[in-house]
Amino acid sequence: NLPHVGIELPKTWVKVREALEGDSREYISLEEYMNICQKHGFTKQEDKLQLSGYLHDLGVCLHFQDDDFLIKTVILKPTWGTDAVYKVLDNPQVIEKLGKFERNDLANIWHEDKYADMRPELLRLMMKFKLSYEIPSRPGTYIAPQLLSVNQPDFNWDESNNLILRYKYDFMPKGILTRFIVEMHSDIEQQTLVWKTGVVLAKYESRAEVIEYYNQREIQVRVAGKRKKELLVVINNELEKIHKSYERLQYQTLVPCNCKSCNDSQNPYFYNRDVLYKFRDNNRYQIQCQDSSDMVDVQRLIDDVLPTSPNLEKSMSEPVTRNQVFISYSHQDQEWLTKLQKHLKPMIRNQKLLVWDDTKIQPGAKWREEIKNALAAAKVAVLLVSPDFLASDFIADNELPPLLDAAEAKGLTIIWIPLSSSGYDETEIEKYQSAHPPNQPLDSLNSAQENKAWVDICKKIKAAILG
Structure with missing residues (x-):
């Protein structure tokens, strides 16, 4: 009774499906998928995306077009993703910790080569399917709620006027x-x-x-x-x-x-x-x-x-106050975001520092609205600046303008971190405070120097948010 049953498909669709099913890889990039479509007679991007949505609905492949992070990957073998998820849910250490795991644990759980380059996407997949969530006060720490304790914790309850x-x-x-x-x-x-x-x-x-x-x-x-x-x-x-x-x-x-x-x-x-x-x-x-x-x-x-x-x-929504740190970064720089989160963690615990980045957006949420709300609540904006950051049209069109406007209105402090050498001086970013000398980008430092730089950067962020 499903609406697509019995509908004749164009030959070009069938050829692309056959090409994807015949590919031995577990996943390909969106760019590779587009090239396969082009090779088999597709010319319009919307037609290519319509086909990937159709194949997604059928379960031939997985392509989450409503997720800005996952849209860049087409998973050719859905069982590969399912197996990866259950490696976490069936892991003895995760079970023993009642569903709690950290981003670092995933390197051991997903240690095989077929998972090594896709850990952020697989984690996002777990969050997309509501199989885990990040603990707000502990960035990088997650809970799989189906593994929580069956025992109800003790707590007091006022039974009057419920x-x-x-x-x-x-x-x-x-x-x-x-x-x-x-x-x-x-x-x-x-x-x-x-x-x-x-x-x-x-x-x-x-x-x-x-x-x-x-x-x-x-x-x-x-x-x-x-x-x-x-x-x-x-x-x-x-x-x-x-x-x-x-x-x-x-x-x-x-x-x-x-x-x-x-x-x-x-x-x-x-x-x-x-x-x-x-x-x-x-x-x-x-x-x-x-x-x-x-x-x-x-x-x-x-x-x-x-x-x-x-x-x-x-x-009934409460008035928005500027009380959190907004991190703007390119998804190509995910590893640098993880490092910043790790160094900020002690301050988050001790100072109740509120830190937001787009990994906080839950699958299925209205992401533009969530970003807009987070921008409105930001007291400090931290920009992880690299060539990928400056090349991002999404950042340039959606994140930087409201940040720069808020900074002009003196409602927000902008701090930027030079991850690698870039043409920042050709942009508005040049006007704002750098948390580290731009002529010594973080990717040019050795491990000890980099750790010291992160400590100094986090102190500057803390001073800005408490100031």
């Missing part, structure tokens, strides 16, 4: 809560209150407990705090997004009763949300609690826990 919501499934697919944990990982309380079947979130001066009861086919949510409805709206929205990704998923959203008997109870009577909406739409303003027999106001039931308007979440 907002409660339940989701009941006719059939419950595995992985809903795992995906939810990945999506909400930045709000996990202390980054420790998370386990295989549950998580505690802290946001908007409130706390939320979200627990999956798989045998009961149910997810239960309760929220306490000052702005609990706002947090509950965010949780509901995230779960609804996940629900929509499953075709024909049947479930009920259950809303708690607020009659005198049920109010402030941890075990109130629950109404099906859709029934409440039906009552409201039919101008039936009251419904009976089946436990107390009291009549209850339908609109109040809805307003207590559900969004009152589609723009509620947008309207």
Whole structure:
């Protein structure tokens, strides 16, 4: 019943597919893929990308066009990617650490030649499939949530005046809560209150407990705090997004009763949300609690826990303050980004330094919007300058202009790091402070000199963010 079944394909498509399936390599670059298409009669780039999207949907190859990092690679052997992922998930050390691993561990896990040059892409693949996330306070450290402890950690909970919501499934697919944990990982309380079947979130001066009861086919949510409805709206929205990704998923959203008997109870009577909406739409303003027999106001039931308007979440967003470091770099310089992250890690721990780079963008997120928000929140911008950085049209068009504008308005400090010799003096970057002498780029230093340079650079970043 899928729409593409039975459709005749142009011969050029079949020839490209045969060429890709006959290639013994695990992956090729986007440029190589484009050349193969060109060789078999394709002339327009959009047609080449349309074909790779079609082959991706069929599972012939993997090409993630919605990811700026992964789009540069066409994976010819999907099982190669799957095997690489399971090398991490099945690794004894990762299992022993309950799913925690560091970027450095991947060099040992993916030590074979066929993985050696693709570790950043494979890590991104794991994040794309919601199989891992980076711990916000510890750059370079990741969690695979399906390997978390099955034991719920100890924590206190204020049971007074909670907002409660339940989701009941006719059939419950595995992985809903795992995906939810990945999506909400930045709000996990202390980054420790998370386990295989549950998580505690802290946001908007409130706390939320979200627990999956798989045998009961149910997810239960309760929220306490000052702005609990706002947090509950965010949780509901995230779960609804996940629900929509499953075709024909049947479930009920259950809303708690607020009659005198049920109010402030941890075990109130629950109404099906859709029934409440039906009552409201039919101008039936009251419904009976089946436990107390009291009549209850339908609109109040809805307003207590559900969004009152589609723009509620947008309207409750907090004002943006400039309090973080924004790192701008070329993906060709990934190894230099990793070095900077490593040297900044002690300051992130001790000074609560907030550092953002585009590896923080979760797969499927609206990346332009995320970059825009991160730029707006930046107090210090660190530019990793190299010939690849200066040659990047994306950086020149999307990242540098807002950074330079903010610097002109005195809302942001720009610090740039010379990775290698480049024509920086032909650009606006020349006007700004270099964190290291440009005539001694980092790639010209020996190991000891480079480490010392990184220490000095990080001190300058710290001074700028605290100044």
